[in-house]
Structures are given as C-alpha cells and as structure tokens.
Amino acid sequence: MLPLERRKRIKKLILERKNLRISDLSKEFGVSEMTIHRDVKALEEEGVLTKTFGGISLVETDVNEQQKNHCTYCSRAINEKLAYRLILTNNNIEVTCCAHCGLLRQQQLGNQVIQAICSDFLRQTTISAPLAWYVTDTTLHMGCCHPQILTFEWREHAEKFVKGFGGKIYSYEDITEVLLKKMSGTFQCKNH
Numbered sequence: 001m002l003p004l005e006r007r008k009r010i011k012k013l014i015l016e017r018k019n020l021r022i023s024d025l026s027k028e029f030g031v032s033e034m035t036i037h038r039d040v041k042a043l044e045e046e047g048v049l050t051k052t053f054g055g056i057s058l059v060e061t062d063v064n065e066q067q068k069n070h071c072t073y074c075s076r077a078i079n080e081k082l083a084y085r086l087i088l089t090n091n092n093i094e095v096t097c098c099a100h101c102g103l104l105r106q107q108q109l110g111n112q113v114i115q116a117i118c119s120d121f122l123r124q125t126t127i128s129a130p131l132a133w134y135v136t137d138t139t140l141h142m143g144c145c146h147p148q149i150l151t152f153e154w155r156e157h158a159e160k161f162v163k164g165f166g167g168k169i170y171s172y173e174d175i176t177e178v179l180l181k182k183m184s185g186t187f188q189c190k191n192h
Contacts, residue, residue, distance in 0.1 A: 073101035087115040099149040134175040138167035
C-alpha cells in the first residue's frame with residue numbers, strides 16, 4: 001500500500017474511532033511503527049490529529065469551533081439576530097443560521113428535540129419557538145436562506161412589520177408545512 005493510501009485510511013480510522021494506538025495501526029497495515037509515525041506526522045501537520053503517549057487522538061477543537069460559528073443545517077455563518085437553537089435529548093445544542101434551517105433541522109431530528117428557541121427579530125429577546133410568530137415573503141431580505149423566515153414574539157409586532165415590509169404571518173403549527181410546500185413548489189396562498 002502506498003503511503004498516501006495508508007494516510008487516507010488512518011485519517012478515516014481516526015475520524016471514526018477518535019483514538020488509536022500506534023502499535024495497532026502497525027499491525028493493521030503490516031508496516032513498522034516508524035512508518036506509522038511518519039504517516040502520523042503528515043496528518044498531525046494537517047491538524048487532523050495529535051500524538052499522544054503510544055497513540056494518536058483526533059483534534060476536535062476546529063470541528064467544535066466550526067459548529068459553534070456555522071449553521072448545523074446549511075453551514076452558513078451564524079447571525080445571532082436570526083439564530084435558531086435546538087436543545088436535544090442528549091443535552092447537545094444545535095444552532096442554525098435562521099428559522100428556515102432551524103425548522104427543517106427540527107423536522108429531521110423529530111423527537112430528539114426537547115426545546116427550540118429563537119430571537120425576536122425586532123427586540124432581540126430569546127423566545128420559545130412554539131410561541132413565536134413567523135413572517136415569510138417580506139420585501140426586506142436579510143441575506144440568509146430562502147424562503148426567508150423572520151421570528152417575532154408578539155403577533156402585533158409581526159403585523160406591524162408586515163404592514164411596512166409586506167409578507168405573511170404564520171403560527172408555529174403552520175410554518176413548517178408552509179416552508180416545506182414553498183420549497184417543493186406546491187404552496188398555494190391562503191389568507192392568514
């Protein structure tokens with residue numbers, strides 16, 4: 001096996017297992033531990049892994065930073081004004097760049113989501129997603145995912161926003177269905 005192929009396999013293994021012993025890799029690939037050390041050195045320079053006593057470990061800080069600053073659904077940078085957070089049963093928190101991605105990710109995760117929170121677009125207060133009002137089809141474009149969805153704590157504020165910038169207002173119960181229909185092109189306008 002060529003060194004490049006071996007490094008690719010080592011990289012795949014470290015991503016899967018997170019920690020490996022040099023002696024196990026030596027046996028698995030049928031090469032000396034010194035050869036594995038040379039392969040590992042190249043992967044360490046890439047920032048994929050770090051050497052430990054007798055082994056190697058996956059470097060996860062870059063991945064965690066990426067997840068903190070980027071949407072878990074579409075990988076866009078997080079804008080706190082639009083962010084949508086999902087609290088999961090395993091106590092992890094996923095952050096999406098906007099309600100559009102948050103609602104789609106929430107549908108993907110299903111019962112794994114125990115709570116969803118978002119920010120009121122005008123006041124920047126944290127609100128429970130099931131209690132929020134959702135505005136679509138506005139003329140104000142925030143440069144995020146489409147169809148764009150903005151969140152409001154109070155229906156009255158959403159109505160005033162729509163008066164100035166156009167759009168339609170939906171409840172939490174309706175917005176995911178509306179979003180999915182808009183994305184599939186089967187949406188038919190109803191008066192809300």
